[in-house]
Amino acid sequence: MIVDIHGHYTTAPSALSAWRKAQLAGKTVELRISDDEIRESLEGAQLKLQRERGTDVTFFSPRASAMEHHVGDAKTSADWSRACNDLIYRCCELYPKNFVPVCQLPQSPGVAPKESIAELERCVKMGFVGCNVNPDPSGGHWKDPPLTDRWWYPLYEKMVELDVPAMVHVSSSCNPNFHATGAHYINADTTAFMQFLTSDLFKDFPTLRFVIPHGGGGVPYHWGRYRGLAQDMKRPALREFLLKNVFFDTCVYHQPGIDLLLKVIPIDNILFASEMVGAVRGIDPETGHYYDDTKRYIDGSQTLSAADRRKIFEQNARRIYPRWKVQ
């Protein structure tokens, strides 16, 4: 079985964005989307690509760039998150073999993460297996405390209790310095890893688990730098004190990048993912295939054993997202 642990509902029917527009204009409208509209939005996109690429299941969460935690207030985010998560639930009910639900959280700048607990609990009761945690609800201004601050601890206590991991995933950027998918996403991944490296978060939460998407941002490419920084700071080796809790996905859109990831990061810490239909939608003229068809790069690796591939494609996901098994 091939499990893609990182997909967003980027093709949701336009009624969703119309609802959002009305919400931000202060109008109350009902969100009406039929099952057929949902089917239509998925059949020609994620489901078609699953079939074409030979992947089986996608862990499916609301569109990351549309979380927009920096827009409106806590109630805006709460209502929007509920609407988006409910729609994800419906996708997964319609295609239970193809999609497994992951939720966004109703974060807001300056609002304590514990305010997200109710929505996380609601979703997990509905069968969601993980959540996306935005390390920068301000959308590129980085005003809230680091992920390792006690500010976040009540949410982590609940994640541990529910046994759900979080993907560290920012939303769009309202800082003109940061292009969303080209800078803000990659920066957030790198930033989160370094926050973990400089803290004792996982002493306090030995079973807390984070997936850093987009291949870990800049981290694997600079793995020597991070090993060396940890060493200079008299921290333990990264494998010992971070890699029981921190994992990387394979959203790296060329063979040399994936080869590096597979070389420097232990196989137990790598989860297959593509983020399709996502940030990069074209076909690479150098290969003739979609940039984000990351299965080809895993298949194309010269170094993986069959056992390694099973871990990356399925077994690591079962270990890190144990609620998936429950279903």
Added chain:
Amino acid sequence: MIVDIHGHYTTAPSALSAWRKAQLAGKTVELRISDDEIRESLEGAQLKLQRERGTDVTFFSPRASAMEHHVGDAKTSADWSRACNDLIYRCCELYPKNFVPVCQLPQSPGVAPKESIAELERCVKMGFVGCNVNPDPSGGHWKDPPLTDRWWYPLYEKMVELDVPAMVHVSSSCNPNFHATGAHYINADTTAFMQFLTSDLFKDFPTLRFVIPHGGGGVPYHWGRYRGLAQDMKRPALREFLLKNVFFDTCVYHQPGIDLLLKVIPIDNILFASEMVGAVRGIDPETGHYYDDTKRYIDGSQTLSAADRRKIFEQNARRIYPRWKVQ
């Protein structure tokens, strides 16, 4: 000849930081450092490592983390930059075969980059061959306009006139989210590249040149992503519209990272650098050598020809820093 284009005076005599401390306390003191003190600060550090590693020349600039453009006001930065650059000049006068001067600029948050022109001109007249441009003078809050904004154009006009390139280099971070050398540095590199990718800056300045340090941040690892993003935006191929103006150094502290850099980035765009004595000072237990002894990784590459090595070690630097030739 082997030219390391990225070194900072991280070992300056303590009188320099004492001067800075006095400056920030509003006291006027004279900066007194003898030639012998300078020699002593270099002989056991950068010069020793040059000899041990077999490199010849270092492009030498003030300590990046100490630029601290976010501290004080424009006058604070002007005085501090002059002091630091003058000290670099003295190092290069004492060891003209070993060091070539590169300056920091007196930037300040909210202060137009054109205010840095006078110091750039002063330094170039003294023989400096390049400058460091901080894309975020606010130190991790990213409050000023992107590098591609017209805000920066007067400085670029002067850089073009003087034919000096800039290294894009942030200073320390005063945002608790960003560890300086582990997150802020790498993020800034990635951010700058994406700013360039989304702009027509190099249409306006066809001969303007930037070196993105630390191996280009997260960019080469995600080269497929950047090629794909450019393609989705209907931009020309990266090689055509960015790589005449944007270059990467080799400050990547492990063999797999350097191998990836050499594989995906054209050789003409790669400049040898180590940033020693810098962010990572230890010895890698996996190799028994200093993490930042990047010459070993270039030497260890299985794919480079002798001609490629000459480009990376010397010829690209001569092309991109033409004032070096003049000396």
